[in-house]
Amino acid sequence: MTRDLLVVDRVIKRFGGLKAVGGDDGLSFTVPEGTFLGLIGPNGAGKSTTFNLISGVLKPDEGKVLLDGVDLAKARASEIAALGLGRTFQTPRAFPSLSVLDNVIVGADSAGERVGMAFSGRWRDSEGALRDKAAAVLARVGLSERINDHVGSLSGGELRMLEVARQLVRDPKILLLDEPTAGVDPSLQSKLSNILVDLHAEGRTLIVVEHNLHFLLRIADRVVVLQNGQLLSQGTPAEIKADEKVITAYLGADHAA
Numbered sequence: 001m002t003r004d005l006l007v008v009d010r011v012i013k014r015f016g017g018l019k020a021v022g023g024d025d026g027l028s029f030t031v032p033e034g035t036f037l038g039l040i041g042p043n044g045a046g047k048s049t050t051f052n053l054i055s056g057v058l059k060p061d062e063g064k065v066l067l068d069g070v071d072l073a074k075a076r077a078s079e080i081a082a083l084g085l086g087r088t089f090q091t092p093r094a095f096p097s098l099s100v101l102d103n104v105i106v107g108a109d110s111a112g113e114r115v116g117m118a119f120s121g122r123w124r125d126s127e128g129a130l131r132d133k134a135a136a137v138l139a140r141v142g143l144s145e146r147i148n149d150h151v152g153s154l155s156g157g158e159l160r161m162l163e164v165a166r167q168l169v170r171d172p173k174i175l176l177l178d179e180p181t182a183g184v185d186p187s188l189q190s191k192l193s194n195i196l197v198d199l200h201a202e203g204r205t206l207i208v209v210e211h212n213l214h215f216l217l218r219i220a221d222r223v224v225v226l227q228n229g230q231l232l233s234q235g236t237p238a239e240i241k242a243d244e245k246v247i248t249a250y251l252g253a254d255h256a257a
């Protein structure tokens, strides 16, 4: 049986006394290793808060989030990165004065690779390998022709692809993507969806928050639907599309057919 890589166990998160996530019993769901999970829900449902809880950015007021058995509330950011968790942000975070290639190299650096190599004297030998790895992930996201450009010249969609490349260079076991299709034109969206399908086929665990549920329902293998901070439904895309609760609360009557 596949083990659960991520366990959200009766989690409650409050802001100013109001529950953003959790409802009465707390939010619980599990993500088996190798799953491509889509996290959806209407505005204010608690998707971003849940996303921040499962990436260790926020700590729950009650309950636990376990990644590979480790309680994220007790782990340092470096420990979480060492568990193989990578995440992108709703607003892409790139270094505007650096080239596209250097942004990806810096992405690998935050995993401590360059620092470790510098200390061990392997820096010169490894610099070329790191550049090759960065160039390879940029090719994967379709940015080969932009590697020497400054990120300031990238479109919104290209910036999102750069975010994905900056995570991929670290070879994450579990990759969390926050609204990856926001501001991305249809041709890049289809490229992104192919990349996600490939990453999933490689055995990586993906968790993707999206407003664009048509995008997710086509490619995810499991979907969690939130409403008012609580679990409204979970299942395969086919089960979610057929779930009356979801249709009523979120999808709209046109999906019932």
Ligand SMILES: Nc1ncnc2c1ncn2[C@@H]1O[C@H](COP(=O)(O)OP(=O)(O)OP(=O)(O)O)[C@@H](O)[C@H]1O
Pocket (backbone or CB within 6 Å): 015, 016, 019, 020, 021, 041, 042, 043, 044, 045, 046, 047, 048, 049, 050
């Ligand atoms: N930092 C915060 N301080 C106070 N309230 C917050 C904070 N973050 C979120 N909330 C509240 O928590 C609830 C859930 O918000 P959250 O952003 O997680 O929902 P969401 O599903 O991501 O919404 P959207 O689709 O609009 O991004 C909302 O009522 C929101 O106003």
